[in-house]
Amino acid sequence: MxxxxxxxxxxxxxxxxxxxxxxxxxxxxxxxxxxxxxxxxxxxxxxxxxxxxxxxxxxxxxxxxxxxxxxxxxxxxxxxxxxxxxxxxxxxxxxxxxxxxxxxxxxxxxxxxxxxxxxxxxxxxxxxxxxxxxxxxxxxxxxxxxFRAMDERLVHYLDHQRDKLRTNKLHITHSEIATDLHSSREVISRLLKKLEQQGRVKLHRQYIEML
Amino acid sequence: MxxxxxxxxxxxxxxxxxxxxxxxxxxxxxxxxxxxxxxxxxxxxxxxxxxxxxxxxxxxxxxxxxxxxxxxxxxxxxxxxxxxxxxxxxxxxxxxxxxxxxxxxxxxxxxxxxxxxxxxxxxxxxxxxxxxxxxxxxxxxxxxxxFRAMDERLVHYLDHQRDKLRTNKLHITHSEIATDLHSSREVISRLLKKLEQQGRVKLHRQYIEML
DNA sequence: CCTGCACGGTGACCCAGGTCACCGTTACAG
DNA sequence: CTGTAACGGTGACCTGGGTCACCGTGCAGG
Structure with a gap:
């Protein structure tokens, strides 16, 4: 056994x-x-x-x-x-x-x-x-x-999460991302918004959808 | 043989x-x-x-x-x-x-x-x-x-050099330090000057003396 | 139904440090 | 002796991104 x-x-x-x-x-x-x-x-x-x-x-x-x-x-x-x-x-x-x-x-x-x-x-x-x-x-x-600026690091981070977690809907808060990248929530929020304007992600309450 | x-x-x-x-x-x-x-x-x-x-x-x-x-x-x-x-x-x-x-x-x-x-x-x-x-x-x-600001990193770098090279007179140019720390010469020069004012190093042409 | 809390958005402000322009000094080659 | 290059100093300026303050919204628990 x-x-x-x-x-x-x-x-x-x-x-x-x-x-x-x-x-x-x-x-x-x-x-x-x-x-x-x-x-x-x-x-x-x-x-x-x-x-x-x-x-x-x-x-x-x-x-x-x-x-x-x-x-x-x-x-x-x-x-x-x-x-x-x-x-x-x-x-x-x-x-x-x-x-x-x-x-x-x-x-x-x-x-x-x-x-x-x-x-x-x-x-x-x-x-x-x-x-x-x-x-x-x-x-x-x-x-x-x-070597990379925060916006690039954020994109890489999101890509990495998607690959690892095998989903386009990332259930992760802005603060958690900020912690992981050793930045601050406000900065992450701003950059995410920028990515949304570029049509690369869609922001929802409680999760981030990658396009 | x-x-x-x-x-x-x-x-x-x-x-x-x-x-x-x-x-x-x-x-x-x-x-x-x-x-x-x-x-x-x-x-x-x-x-x-x-x-x-x-x-x-x-x-x-x-x-x-x-x-x-x-x-x-x-x-x-x-x-x-x-x-x-x-x-x-x-x-x-x-x-x-x-x-x-x-x-x-x-x-x-x-x-x-x-x-x-x-x-x-x-x-x-x-x-x-x-x-x-x-x-x-x-x-x-x-x-x-x-986690560290450039001035702290510079101090650490200098200490490290001294330990490794076993000498208080570091024959190294500001540009080389800048490259190693991935910063720029001007910034390193400024910070070194600050350290000199604090009495922690003495700057000479071609080398840096640590006190 | 409220109340509190987690989450997120936003503007104002600040500062470390990167960039630019330019100069003086020293050393070495021709 | 002189030209040139390496080295270093310095002021002016800019910007990414950290910080502060404050607000709105949705949700869970009493």
């Missing part, structure tokens, strides 16, 4: 070797996170690698002086790259991880990392791919913050 | 197993880069992992529309994290790597990566540590661009 963990691994991590999945299922801790809850805060210690089994989480970098900026989504089949690099020694997280849907994560104590790396190609590839993707994402983020 | 590559590895990568160093010495290509020259450009293919043997290189992210931003230094004993993640498949670089001193790098074809990862703990640890450090550096960079 299959455990819950094992079932999640089979569905979302099929590239792992069956024996790896078995091993993981034995040592993993599974945790449910209700929508809106924070799994990890800046400055917290990391003792486990986080694999996402269900739901959707948002990963933010927090500024020292209040404020945060959205980095990327974690979805089923993804892992938090940061929680993978943090080795044996007690590392502290530099990010904040928040569930935006009811989510389920699989926690693997970091001490097994090295062992799996060496014994399972599937795990090795997964880790390397995760690093690559996240690195790429961080570089893109740097681009945007450093 | 030792080869040149082998000697570099012994000096700057002592944490590698002796057999690993031997293997590396056999497959490595060694390359000298005169100061000022660019080793890698955005969009170029990567086929080798870069280990730094001598000198000092600066790594930049380039914006699409002209402009660049300094990410970090590579020094002897360091490696370019990006060139490690880029797997078997032809990945293209998202960064620009420029020698600021006459430098020597050791190039290891990426196809050996996986093998070394599994066979040598020293290599595994090195790669993981490199990832962790670079990730951390990128996060710090994001912080600075997103």
């Amino acid at each position: 299959k455990t819950e963990t094992s079932a999640y691994l089979d569905v979302h991590f099929p590239q792992f070797e069956p024996e790896l999945r078995e091993e993981l299922a034995e040592i993993a801790e599974i945790r449910n996170i209700p929508a809106g809850e924070t799994l990890m805060r800046t400055g917290q210690n990391i003792r486990s690698t986080v694999l996402v089994a269900e739901g959707r989480l948002k990963l933010y970098r927090e500024g020292h002086d209040e404020g945060e900026i959205f980095m990327y989504y974690l979805e089923p089949g993804n892992a938090c790259a940061l929680s993978m690099v943090c080795g044996q020694q007690q590392e502290t997280s530099g990010v904040m991880l928040k569930a935006i849907e009811d989510s389920t994560v699989i926690l693997i104590p970091v001490k097994y990392m090295e062992n799996f790396m060496q014994r399972y190609k599937g795990w090795y590839n997964f880790v390397v791919e995760t690093y690559r993707d996240r690195f790429e994402e961080l570089l893109t983020l740097i681009d945007h913050i450093a | 030792k080869t040149e590559t082998s000697a570099y590895l012994d000096v700057h990568f002592p944490q590698f197993e002796p057999e690993l160093r031997e293997e590396l010495a056999e497959i490595a290509e060694i390359r000298n880069i005169p100061a000022g020259e660019t080793l890698m450009r955005t969009g170029q293919n990567i086929r080798s992992t870069v280990l730094v043997a001598e000198g000092r290189l600066k790594l930049y992210r380039e914006g699409h529309d002209e402009g660049e931003i300094f990410m970090y230094y590579l020094e002897p004993g360091n490696a370019c994290a990006l060139s490690m993640v880029c797997g078997q498949q032809q990945e293209t670089s998202g960064v620009m790597l420029k020698a600021i001193e006459d430098s020597t790098v050791i190039l290891i074809p990426v196809k050996y990566m996986e093998n070394f990862m599994q066979r040598y703990k020293g290599w595994y640890n090195f790669v993981v540590e490199t990832y962790r450090d670079r990730f951390e550096e990128l996060l710090t960079l994001i912080d600075h661009i997103a």
Whole structure:
């Protein structure tokens, strides 16, 4: 009989070797996170690698002086790259991880990392791919913050949301966008209005329709 | 008799197993880069992992529309994290790597990566540590661009230079600082002047003295 | 039915920092 | 010695976008 963990691994991590999945299922801790809850805060210690089994989480970098900026989504089949690099020694997280849907994560104590790396190609590839993707994402983020004006960043943000959430109706408030882009609500409202005038979006109460 | 590559590895990568160093010495290509020259450009293919043997290189992210931003230094004993993640498949670089001193790098074809990862703990640890450090550096960079004003960023930049170059006299032009911070010379000059008035630096022709 | 609150719109204002124009100084090449 | 280029200083100006104040509207809970 299959455990819950094992079932999640089979569905979302099929590239792992069956024996790896078995091993993981034995040592993993599974945790449910209700929508809106924070799994990890800046400055917290990391003792486990986080694999996402269900739901959707948002990963933010927090500024020292209040404020945060959205980095990327974690979805089923993804892992938090940061929680993978943090080795044996007690590392502290530099990010904040928040569930935006009811989510389920699989926690693997970091001490097994090295062992799996060496014994399972599937795990090795997964880790390397995760690093690559996240690195790429961080570089893109740097681009945007450093080189692009707010209006361009907003358009990119909306496109990204549409692609990720697979819908043209984005149920997201102006303030939330402002937080994610580390701007302010008024600015976002103004820019959205501009986009509406350009016929690129349609604004509704509670959601934004992309054209 | 030792080869040149082998000697570099012994000096700057002592944490590698002796057999690993031997293997590396056999497959490595060694390359000298005169100061000022660019080793890698955005969009170029990567086929080798870069280990730094001598000198000092600066790594930049380039914006699409002209402009660049300094990410970090590579020094002897360091490696370019990006060139490690880029797997078997032809990945293209998202960064620009420029020698600021006459430098020597050791190039290891990426196809050996996986093998070394599994066979040598020293290599595994090195790669993981490199990832962790670079990730951390990128996060710090994001912080600075997103949350800090130019004057604070400038101070941080100067401190960083002093630490890295181990000298209070920074031989660097205002324009170069401006490029690195993706600002403009005038702004940097103004801010430096402000710092001088606060007694935190002393400006000279061709160099900046930190107090 | 009210009342409060979340959401969004809008005008007025301000400021960091980017841009432009221009100049003085130093260094080096011819 | 002189021309030219790199470097740096400075004032004038502009603008993106952050901030403040305030309002309207729709909805949920008493």
